[in-house]
Amino acid sequence: MPEINVEQIEYAVRLILEAIGEDPNREGLIDTPKRVAKMYAEVFAGLKEDPKQHFQTVFSEEHEELVLVKDIPFYSMCEHHLVPFFGVAHVAYIPREGKVTGLSKLARAVEAVARRPQLQERITATVADSIVEALEPHGVMVVVEAEHMCMTMRGVKKPGAKTVTTAVRGVFETDANARSEVFSLIKA
Ligand SMILES: Nc1nc2c(ncn2[C@@H]2O[C@H](COP(=O)(O)OP(=O)(O)OP(=O)(O)O)[C@@H](O)[C@H]2O)c(=O)[nH]1
Numbered sequence: 001m002p003e004i005n006v007e008q009i010e011y012a013v014r015l016i017l018e019a020i021g022e023d024p025n026r027e028g029l030i031d032t033p034k035r036v037a038k039m040y041a042e043v044f045a046g047l048k049e050d051p052k053q054h055f056q057t058v059f060s061e062e063h064e065e066l067v068l069v070k071d072i073p074f075y076s077m078c079e080h081h082l083v084p085f086f087g088v089a090h091v092a093y094i095p096r097e098g099k100v101t102g103l104s105k106l107a108r109a110v111e112a113v114a115r116r117p118q119l120q121e122r123i124t125a126t127v128a129d130s131i132v133e134a135l136e137p138h139g140v141m142v143v144v145e146a147e148h149m150c151m152t153m154r155g156v157k158k159p160g161a162k163t164v165t166t167a168v169r170g171v172f173e174t175d176a177n178a179r180s181e182v183f184s185l186i187k188a
């Protein structure tokens with residue numbers, strides 16, 4: 001996976017500051033390109049990660065029933081405007097043949113996928129597919145609820161509007177009761 005080029009980001013931020021008519025050499029801005037580069041390295045760190053790498057910790061436990069980790073907070077960057085969108089992800093799966101992963105690994109996978117220039121739909125689907133590939137469970141259901149700053153601080157300006165996306169795989173695709181169980185646990 002490519003390394004983030006910090007010097008190039010610093011150069012680009014300096015150009016942006018000049019382009020908006022600011023003086024990049026004034027005291028308050030002199031270290032800004034460096035800070036922004038450091039911040040981008042942090043918020044885009046997921047580009048260097050494969051979410052599946054987090055599912056190497058597997059416990060052989062014969063639990064073939066629902067596991068749900070809900071309200072996992074995340075921050076991502078909208079790939080259209082490079083402004084944040086943020087909210088919570090709910091990740092549910094039904095393990096198969098003793099492939100039960102560590103609970104924190106579900107949150108780590110969300111983090112790895114969110115810390116990239118993203119679309120909410122792609123976060124939702126990528127988390128679901130990485131669990132399917134790594135754990136081969138009976139089913140996976142991912143629900144993401146988020147507020148997009150490109151819809152609040154600019155553009156259509158609709159603060160409070162929430163976007164909900166879902167990705168269902170395996171038994172959740174055909175079993176409406178299984179989906180309802182997850183939705184009711186998320187709301188509980
Ligand atoms: N499907 C999807 N759209 C997104 C997401 N984040 C931002 N968008 C939308 O991406 C679209 C980009 O639309 P454009 O017309 O190309 O850009 P724009 O002129 O800045 O659009 P406005 O935001 O309507 O001002 C907007 O409708 C955003 O709301 C996301 O995660 N998923």
Ligand SMILES: [Zn+2]
Pocket residue numbers: 078079080081082083148150151
């Ligand atoms: Zn946007």
